[in-house]
Amino acid sequence: MSTAIKAVQPAVPRFLAADEFSRECVEFFGETVQLFGFGPPSIGEIYGLLYASQEPLSFSDIFERLDISKGSASQGLNLLRSLGAVHTVAPVDANGRREYFSPELSLRKLLRGVLDERVSPLAGKSAGRLARLRELADWAGGRERKFRLSRVQQLETWRRRLKAVMPVLIALLGPKSKK
Amino acid sequence: MSTAIKAVQPAVPRFLAADEFSRECVEFFGETVQLFGFGPPSIGEIYGLLYASQEPLSFSDIFERLDISKGSASQGLNLLRSLGAVHTVAPVDANGRREYFSPELSLRKLLRGVLDERVSPLAGKSAGRLARLRELADWAGGRERKFRLSRVQQLETWRRRLKAVMPVLIALLGPKSKK
DNA sequence: CGAGAAGTTCAAGAACAAATGAACAAAATG
DNA sequence: CATTTTGTTCATTTGTTCTTGAACTTCTCG
Numbered sequence: 001m002s003t004a005i006k007a008v009q010p011a012v013p014r015f016l017a018a019d020e021f022s023r024e025c026v027e028f029f030g031e032t033v034q035l036f037g038f039g040p041p042s043i044g045e046i047y048g049l050l051y052a053s054q055e056p057l058s059f060s061d062i063f064e065r066l067d068i069s070k071g072s073a074s075q076g077l078n079l080l081r082s083l084g085a086v087h088t089v090a091p092v093d094a095n096g097r098r099e100y101f102s103p104e105l106s107l108r109k110l111l112r113g114v115l116d117e118r119v120s121p122l123a124g125k126s127a128g129r130l131a132r133l134r135e136l137a138d139w140a141g142g143r144e145r146k147f148r149l150s151r152v153q154q155l156e157t158w159r160r161r162l163k164a165v166m167p168v169l170i171a172l173l174g175p176k177s178k179k
Numbered sequence: 180m181s182t183a184i185k186a187v188q189p190a191v192p193r194f195l196a197a198d199e200f201s202r203e204c205v206e207f208f209g210e211t212v213q214l215f216g217f218g219p220p221s222i223g224e225i226y227g228l229l230y231a232s233q234e235p236l237s238f239s240d241i242f243e244r245l246d247i248s249k250g251s252a253s254q255g256l257n258l259l260r261s262l263g264a265v266h267t268v269a270p271v272d273a274n275g276r277r278e279y280f281s282p283e284l285s286l287r288k289l290l291r292g293v294l295d296e297r298v299s300p301l302a303g304k305s306a307g308r309l310a311r312l313r314e315l316a317d318w319a320g321g322r323e324r325k326f327r328l329s330r331v332q333q334l335e336t337w338r339r340r341l342k343a344v345m346p347v348l349i350a351l352l353g354p355k356s357k358k
Numbered sequence: 359c360g361a362g363a364a365g366t367t368c369a370a371g372a373a374c375a376a377a378t379g380a381a382c383a384a385a386a387t388g
Numbered sequence: 389c390a391t392t393t394t395g396t397t398c399a400t401t402t403g404t405t406c407t408t409g410a411a412c413t414t415c416t417c418g
Contacts, residue, residue: 021315021327028308028334035301037216040406054326059365069408074366096363096416107337122214129207136200147233148200155207158286165351172344219376238395248378253396275386275393364415371408378401385394 025052026066038083038114042068043076047085047103056089056100077101084113108174115166123163130155204231205245217262217293221247222255226264226282235268235279256280263292287353294345302342309334 026048033044045066050057057065063073080086088099104110130152137148205227212223224245229236236244242252259265267278283289309331316327 021312021319024308024312024315025330028305028312032305042406051330052327054323070365071367071409072407075407078366098364098415105333107340126207126211129203133200133203133207136203140200144233148231151204151230154284161286161352165348168351169344169348172347173340221377249395250379250397251377254377257396277385277394359418361418362416364413366413367411369408369410371406373404373406375404376402378399380399381397383394383396385392387392388390 022049022052022065025049038118039079040072040076042066042072043080043085046073046076047080050086050101050103056102058091058097058100060097062101082113083110083117085110106175108170111170111173115170119166126159130159201228201231201244204228217297218258219251219255221245221251222259222264225252225255226259229265229280229282235281237270237276237279239276241280262289262296264289285354287349290349290352294349298345305338309338 026045029044029048029051030041031044033039033047034041038044045068046062049062049066059073059077062077063070066073068076077086081088085104086101087104089102091097091100104113133155134149134152137145137152139145140148205224208223208227208230209220210223212218212226213220217223224247225241228241228245238252238256241256242249245252247255256265260267264283265280266283268281270276270279283292312334313328313331316324316331318324319327
């Protein structure tokens with residue numbers, strides 16, 4: 001019994017929400033994710049749906065109300081979980097459903113998740129690259145060598161600055177630390 | 180007379196650089212752009228090539244040494260220019276070439292460009308969306324209304340924080356203001 | 359157990375973004 | 389000017405990423 005309601009809007013017939021508020025949240029987060037490129041837009045939509053709901057939602061709530069495939073819902077939820085953007089809560093009414101989902105609401109934690117999963121892995125790689133660049137710079141002679149070393153040094157400075165800024169960013173954005 | 184030299188490396192036969200240092204810079208910036216999704220990776224490669232060069236390069240230097248089409252080079256350079264990431268310098272030896280290109284080296288300015296061109300336009304749109312969400316929240320009754328208003332308020336808080344952080348970010352990252 | 363529902367995985371296809379190349383415009387050259 | 393060279397535009401091709409759907413595994417409950 002699919003309780004999905006066809007959206008009347010001519011614009012985006014993609015989302016079949018029960019109400020306008022959810023609909024708008026779904027679109028909002030969907031676009032935001034697309035814009036920042038955190039991952040597939042559908043994960044934004046899933047988060048948006050959860051964000052608009054007072055109670056945790058079940059797996060089937062999600063793929064039915066968003067009118068996406070079970071596959072997308074499953075993958076999306078796993079990704080969101082790995083980013084720490086949604087949590088699973090034990091089924092209250094233990095009705096076949098294995099778990100229910102609710103959104104992480106702390107901006108600090110949301111950022112942390114993205115940073116840890118997405119940018120930190122990069123850190124190691126870029127360190128290696130810089131080391132190699134420095135080597136290569138050293139091989140040249142005279143003026144060219146000097147030039148290259150200065151470039152590499154600048155890259156290292158950039159890198160250092162970016163790294164230093166991360167904690168500050170999180171400190172500024174996170175609420176006074178929740179729990 | 181294409182002076183491009185086939186890269187010997189088995190891995191990425193895409194870039195035909197004169198030397199390893201340029202090659203590495205091209206890859207480095209190419210990947211960085213891809214990672215952050217500022218635009219097509221080719222703009223990173225162009226920037227990387229310029230970054231590795233002591234002298235400004237001409238249009239044909241660029242598409243020949245990167246072995247990309249003139250079209251890509253043209254579009255990429257325009258995009259980079261609109262972001263303030265490359266500058267054009269008047270031809271020194273006035274030899275047919277209309278202009279030469281050099282990279283912007285100030286991290287502050289590079290960030291500014293991306294922020295102004297990419298995130299600021301978003302700001303207006305998201306403000307509109309939030310206004311609409313607030314409206315929708317208000318329509319509901321009782322408990323649901325309260326819940327929705329709290330959600331909208333949180334979104335507004337997030338937005339305010341993100342906005343406030345931008346200048347700080349730039350201040351922290353930019354060198355003491357160059358020129 | 360065993361039947362049915364919940365959830366996962368992955369190959370195939372749809373949707374999207376980027377690069378190409380050829381036709382075109384603008385400058386320089388002579 | 390006529391010709392060659394430099395650079396731009398844009399329709400088409402190429403390549404990547406997302407979603408789907410169906411087969412599969414896991415869980416629930418009689």
